[in-house]
Amino acid sequence: MSTLPNPAGEQQPRDASAWARRDTHTLRIDSAPSGALNINVDGRQVTSPLQGFGQMWQKTYRLPLQKAGVTPAEIIAAWKIHFDEFWPANSRFFGPLTGIAPGEVALLNLQISGLPLSTGVLVLYADDESFTLMTPQGHVFAGWITFSSYVEDEITVVQIQVLMRASDPIYEFGLRFMAGHRQEDNFWKHTLGQVAKHFSLEGIVTVQTVCVDKKLQWSEAKNVWHNSAVLTVFHTLRTPSRWFRKPQK
Amino acid sequence: MPETKIIIQHRSVNGIASIIDIQGELTAFAEKLLMDTYTTVSTPTTRAILLNFSGLEYMNSSGIGLIVTLLIRVNRQKQRLLAYGLSDHYQHIFRLTRLTDAIQIYASEPEAIMALRTLPNAAEVKPRFQGRK
Numbered sequence: 364m365s366t367l368p369n370p371a372g373e374q375q376p377r378d379a380s381a382w383a384r385r386d387t388h389t390l391r392i393d394s395a396p397s398g399a400l401n402i403n404v405d406g407r408q409v410t411s412p413l414q415g416f417g418q419m420w421q422k423t424y425r426l427p428l429q430k431a432g433v434t435p436a437e438i439i440a441a442w443k444i445h446f447d448e449f450w451p452a453n454s455r456f457f458g459p460l461t462g463i464a465p466g467e468v469a470l471l472n473l474q475i476s477g478l479p480l481s482t483g484v485l486v487l488y489a490d491d492e493s494f495t496l497m498t499p500q501g502h503v504f505a506g507w508i509t510f511s512s513y514v515e516d517e518i519t520v521v522q523i524q525v526l527m528r529a530s531d532p533i534y535e536f537g538l539r540f541m542a543g544h545r546q547e548d549n550f551w552k553h554t555l556g557q558v559a560k561h562f563s564l565e566g567i568v569t570v571q572t573v574c575v576d577k578k579l580q581w582s583e584a585k586n587v588w589h590n591s592a593v594l595t596v597f598h599t600l601r602t603p604s605r606w607f608r609k610p611q612k
Numbered sequence: 613m614p615e616t617k618i619i620i621q622h623r624s625v626n627g628i629a630s631i632i633d634i635q636g637e638l639t640a641f642a643e644k645l646l647m648d649t650y651t652t653v654s655t656p657t658t659r660a661i662l663l664n665f666s667g668l669e670y671m672n673s674s675g676i677g678l679i680v681t682l683l684i685r686v687n688r689q690k691q692r693l694l695a696y697g698l699s700d701h702y703q704h705i706f707r708l709t710r711l712t713d714a715i716q717i718y719a720s721e722p723e724a725i726m727a728l729r730t731l732p733n734a735a736e737v738k739p740r741f742q743g744r745k
Contacts, residue, residue, distance in 0.1 A: 375701060376668075376669060376670055376671075376699070376701060376702075377670060378670050378671060378672060379701055381672070382701075382704075382705055382708070383708060384704075385708060388708070388710065409708075409710070410710070411680065411709050411710040411711065411713075412680055413680065413683075413710060413711070413713055413714050414710060414713065419684060421677075421681065487673060487708070487709070488672060488673040490672065493672065493673070493674075495673035497709070507673065507677070507709075509673050509674060509677070511674075524640075524674070524677075526677045526680060526681075575680075575681050575684050576684045576688075
């Protein structure tokens, strides 16, 4: 059995250090990084796909890197360090100073259909070959995103897998009827392309989309009260000084 | 593709429930085996699936994702998913990922089987998927 002894002398599985060690679902931000808008994370609870409203989707974005010459561990190490640099323009990831590590909370300032969105993520899991971010209440979707790399048929593959439900009816409408899913696909395709570019490589991203559950969870429609997009817009309207601030990258 | 380091077996409890024993490493590579096992044990009279995690040695976030997708399949069949045998560490992960909102956790197999008494018994269960006559 693959176990490590912990200080108490009990056996711990080898994944123990990879998972967030938190006794609460509630996120706390002690101090926001300079330039980050922090209005929808502190005090919010993390949400799995079970707490979302919309249809449940599993989306897998894969990019095989031909003649890569890099190991999955090297890719994930670089991805953790340069995570924010791989995102599209107008989207910012304010990672913790300690880097992407289990239990850390990061702030996100995004632009969705031209509107600002302030939200965040919890680093749920992180090991040498993958890491997973879990979303809080009010995020576009309830669920998690796993970034990983592995070798398949002697080819190194980088992969992003999202397991999600739209958090509330407004987001579900946006995903279904306002090209939200397409925007998300483009976002992650761009990210994978940037990962490859970092290693001076390129490739074609494939997308596999599976509807895991077609049903809506009407009991979770109340999540709309936490909608971070709506709250961010209200916040921006109340603070006109932000209207003229250019996004920093 | 890395080899799957998991053994999944199944047992019937009393005609209305089945136990799926999970031993080894629960990762994305266990998906086919786990889902195939569920397909095997899920019959029109099955009311509950019990996951036995007492042999679980390793689980990453993809493993948690597998349990979520299994839960959706189980709910679609109007069955219940129960779990037992989780170490303190894995119980913590179930709570953190909020799986405990939907999956009842029990300390042992006898406790989980006792909980099945709250389910409708086999005699009350009408067969589903009846073919056209």
